[in-house]
Amino acid sequence: MEFEKNLTVPYLKLRYFAFNCFEIKFPGGKTLVIDPCLNKEGRFSCGYDVNDLEGCDVVYVNHSHGDHVDSLGKVYDRFHPLVMANAVTAYDLCVQYDVPFIQMLPYVSGDTFDFGDFKLDILHARHALNNLRRPSGKEDPFDNVFFKPGMKGPTYATELEEKLGNMGTLYNNNFVLSTPQNIQIGFFAGNPGLTAPEDRNMWKNIHPDIIFAHRAKYTVDYANMMADVLELTGARIMVPMHIEDAYSGQYDPAEYTANINKVCAERGLVGRAMFLERGQWYQFTSGVNKL
Numbered sequence: 001m002e003f004e005k006n007l008t009v010p011y012l013k014l015r016y017f018a019f020n021c022f023e024i025k026f027p028g029g030k031t032l033v034i035d036p037c038l039n040k041e042g043r044f045s046c047g048y049d050v051n052d053l054e055g056c057d058v059v060y061v062n063h064s065h066g067d068h069v070d071s072l073g074k075v076y077d078r079f080h081p082l083v084m085a086n087a088v089t090a091y092d093l094c095v096q097y098d099v100p101f102i103q104m105l106p107y108v109s110g111d112t113f114d115f116g117d118f119k120l121d122i123l124h125a126r127h128a129l130n131n132l133r134r135p136s137g138k139e140d141p142f143d144n145v146f147f148k149p150g151m152k153g154p155t156y157a158t159e160l161e162e163k164l165g166n167m168g169t170l171y172n173n174n175f176v177l178s179t180p181q182n183i184q185i186g187f188f189a190g191n192p193g194l195t196a197p198e199d200r201n202m203w204k205n206i207h208p209d210i211i212f213a214h215r216a217k218y219t220v221d222y223a224n225m226m227a228d229v230l231e232l233t234g235a236r237i238m239v240p241m242h243i244e245d246a247y248s249g250q251y252d253p254a255e256y257t258a259n260i261n262k263v264c265a266e267r268g269l270v271g272r273a274m275f276l277e278r279g280q281w282y283q284f285t286s287g288v289n290k291l
C-alpha cells in the first residue's frame with residue numbers, strides 16, 4: 001500500500017503593484033483589481049501599467065485619493081469592469097474617470113456583494129491619520145504633528161479633483177473577502193497597527209486567513225504594531241501594503257518582515273508576515289505534509 005506524502009491545494013493567485021493595488025485571480029476565473037494605480041513612469045510610478053493586468057471583472061476602490069484610483073479610467077477602457085466605490089464618491093469618480101454610471105456599484109458600510117467567485121462584506125474604515133489640515137488652510141498648533149507651519153496642502157488641477165481628494169480623506173472602506181472555498185481575506189487600510197479602538201473592536205471579531213495590512217512606518221515600533229494585527233485577527237498570513245517607502249529604499253523589506261516575525265514567534269503566534277514583490281504572481285495554497 002502506498003500513501004501520498006503531501007497534498008497542495010491552490011486556491012487563489014495574486015499580484016501586488018503599488019500603494020494598495022492588487023490583482024486577485026479566483027479559481028472560478030474572475031479577477032478583482034483593488035485600488036487601480038498603475039503607472040509605468042511619472043506620477044505614482046511603479047514600473048507597471050494597466051496593460052500589465054491580465055484581467056479585471058470588478059474594481060474595488062478603498063478611497064478616492066489619486067494613489068488609489070489614478071488608473072481607473074484606463075482600467076475601465078481596457079476591461080469594462082464593474083466599479084465599486086463608496087456611495088458618496090461614486091458619482092464624482094464616474095465623472096472624473098469617465099465610467100458609465102450603470103457600471104458603478106456604490107457601497108456603504110455593512111453592504112454585502114456576492115459575485116459568486118468571491119463575496120465582499122464592506123467595513124467601516126478611516127483614512128490613516130496623516131493630515132490635520134483645516135479646510136480654511138489656517139495654521140493650527142494641533143497640526144504640528146504632520147505639517148510644519150507655512151507648509152501648503154496638496155494642490156489640485158480642478159475643483160473635482162480637489163473634491164475627490166477631500167472626500168478620499170473622509171470616506172474609506174475596508175472589506176472582508178470570502179470565497180466558496182472557505183477562504184477569507186481581510187483588507188485593512190487605515191491607521192497601521194489597528195490602534196483606533198473602533199478598528200480594533202471590529203477586527204477582533206473577524207478572523208481572516210490572510211490579512212492585507214497597511215504597513216506601519218519603519219520609524220515607529222512597527223514590529224509590535226504589525227504583530228498586533230496578526231494577534232488580534234488570528235490571521236495566518238499578513239501582507240503589508242502601501243509600502244512605497246520600502247521601494248524608495250528607506251528600509252529593507254526582508255529585515256522589516258523578519259522583525260515582525262520575530263515578535264510573532266516570541267508571542268507564540270502562528271501568523272507570519274511576508275512582503276510581495278511588485279508585479280510578481282504569488283500562488284496561495286493549503287497543504288498537508290507527511291512528517
Ligand SMILES: [Fe+2]
Nearest residue numbers: 019065067068
Ligand atoms: Fe494612499
